[in-house]
Amino acid sequence: MQSDIEALVQRNEAITVAENSGDLSGLANYIAPQLAFLRRDGSFVDRNAFLRASKPGRRELRIESVQVFGARAVVACKVTDAGVVTHNLRLFVKEQGEWKLLGWANERT
Numbered sequence: 640m641q642s643d644i645e646a647l648v649q650r651n652e653a654i655t656v657a658e659n660s661g662d663l664s665g666l667a668n669y670i671a672p673q674l675a676f677l678r679r680d681g682s683f684v685d686r687n688a689f690l691r692a693s694k695p696g697r698r699e700l701r702i703e704s705v706q707v708f709g710a711r712a713v714v715a716c717k718v719t720d721a722g723v724v725t726h727n728l729r730l731f732v733k734e735q736g737e738w739k740l741l742g743w744a745n746e747r748t
Contacts, residue, residue, distance in 0.1 A: 670740045703716055710733040712732075712738065
């Protein structure tokens, strides 16, 4: 049986693959019905705005830590996109056995 930490690592990797390939339906599958997203420029967007603005690319993910608190989890990672490194904090909730992204806050490093 897969541990929650392994599942969260795989979920974050899948988010990066979906973003990079422009797979919006796959990406939408990983996101909770509501999303609060803080862009690295300081602007806030919701789930629909995030999905509309998502573009294919060559993002590289490096997971720093995964902390699980029952049916909630926080993943800290760095994403490199076109030479720009952004620190991400991602809040996940477990819904019907699946980890869904509920909150995402970025900060340029």
